[in-house]
Amino acid sequence: MKFTKMHGCGNDYIYFDCTKSDFPGGAEGECKAAIKLSDRHLGIGGDGIIIIKKGIKADFEMVMYNADGSRSQMCGNGVRCVGKLVYDAGYTKGREFTVESMGAVKLLTVVEGERGDRQTRLSVDMGKPILAASKIPVAVVECSRSECIETTGDSEVVSIRPSVYSTTVISYPLTIGGIKYKTTCVSMGNPHAVVFIDKKPADFPVCEIGPLFENNAFFPERTNTEFAYVEDRRTIWMRVWERGTGETLACGTGTCATVVAAILNGLVDAGEKITVHLLGGDLEIVWSGREEDSVFMTGPAETVFTGEIEL
Numbered sequence: 674m675k676f677t678k679m680h681g682c683g684n685d686y687i688y689f690d691c692t693k694s695d696f697p698g699g700a701e702g703e704c705k706a707a708i709k710l711s712d713r714h715l716g717i718g719g720d721g722i723i724i725i726k727k728g729i730k731a732d733f734e735m736v737m738y739n740a741d742g743s744r745s746q747m748c749g750n751g752v753r754c755v756g757k758l759v760y761d762a763g764y765t766k767g768r769e770f771t772v773e774s775m776g777a778v779k780l781l782t783v784v785e786g787e788r789g790d791r792q793t794r795l796s797v798d799m800g801k802p803i804l805a806a807s808k809i810p811v812a813v814v815e816c817s818r819s820e821c822i823e824t825t826g827d828s829e830v831v832s833i834r835p836s837v838y839s840t841t842v843i844s845y846p847l848t849i850g851g852i853k854y855k856t857t858c859v860s861m862g863n864p865h866a867v868v869f870i871d872k873k874p875a876d877f878p879v880c881e882i883g884p885l886f887e888n889n890a891f892f893p894e895r896t897n898t899e900f901a902y903v904e905d906r907r908t909i910w911m912r913v914w915e916r917g918t919g920e921t922l923a924c925g926t927g928t929c930a931t932v933v934a935a936i937l938n939g940l941v942d943a944g945e946k947i948t949v950h951l952l953g954g955d956l957e958i959v960w961s962g963r964e965e966d967s968v969f970m971t972g973p974a975e976t977v978f979t980g981e982i983e984l
Contacts, residue, residue: 680974683953687717690762706984707722711739720918732759732764747861752774761789763788797969800967805841809860843937867934868899873904874902883919901949913927923954932947933960943960954972
């Protein structure tokens with residue numbers, strides 16, 4: 674079966690064009706292929722696989738699997754690569770089109786590059802951030818009192834900060850591995866826990882702390898975790914631990930969640946272009962600070978190579 678290896682800021686996936694034929698084996702075959710092909714020693718190597726189909730609610734649909742075979746709702750870097758692939762293939766008439774993933778529809782715009790270029794730059798309307806704890810989801814108790822009380826996986830009773838966004842988790846002292854981390858939780862279609870640290874995250878033990886966040890009972894559907902340092906009001910440095918995959922070089926939804934969290938905590942300015950430096954490159958994020966407004970992400974998508982493999 675033919676495939677295309679692509680990456681967005683180093684967040685690499687194996688892409689299959691199934692707009693004209695189905696992936697062999699259905700959902701079970703897709704899951705098994707994700708585990709087999711993502712292996713960087715015995716497979717093609719990647720953070721997972723993404724299958725492109727004809728859309729029902731949108732022009733195209735992306736079906737995304739993590740490296741462990743689990744489904745994922747959305748990937749900001751992945752959806753940009755989907756956009757590049759369908760644009761390069763001539764499946765779109767113009768430079769603007771839509772892609773859906775598990776019911777969520779994203780509007781993509783090609784802002785730099787022509788069909789067939791090795792790298793293309795795209796902007797994505799990533800939709801509204803989800804801030805209500807019950808919808809992220811985070812294991813807190815919704816209530817109308819001035820405080821909401823819940824119990825963490827460490828059986829520690831703490832208070833949740835009330836907000837105009839309903840019950841939110843903003844700068845919340847979550848105990849992980851015996852250490853309290855001020856955690857802000859946001860969903861961009863998938864759950865994120867954002868932790869702000871006091872220096873660039875180059876030496877932060879992401880691979881040690883990330884799994885403890887991912888599998889903590891505070892997150893009923895597990896979580897992606899971003900460890901971020903705010904350099905100034907326009908610049909953030911970030912590393913990410915992705916559920917079902919591990920540390921990746923970039924995470925588009927996580928970058929969006931980090932900027933939203935930084936705005937909620939008053940660390941960067943709403944409505945301004947915020948540059949986020951990731952291990953694999955830079956992304957630019959804009960959010961107005963209003964719950965009803967979308968987050969916009971702009972960044973590169975690049976074709977690495979194409980090939981054919983027997984499944």
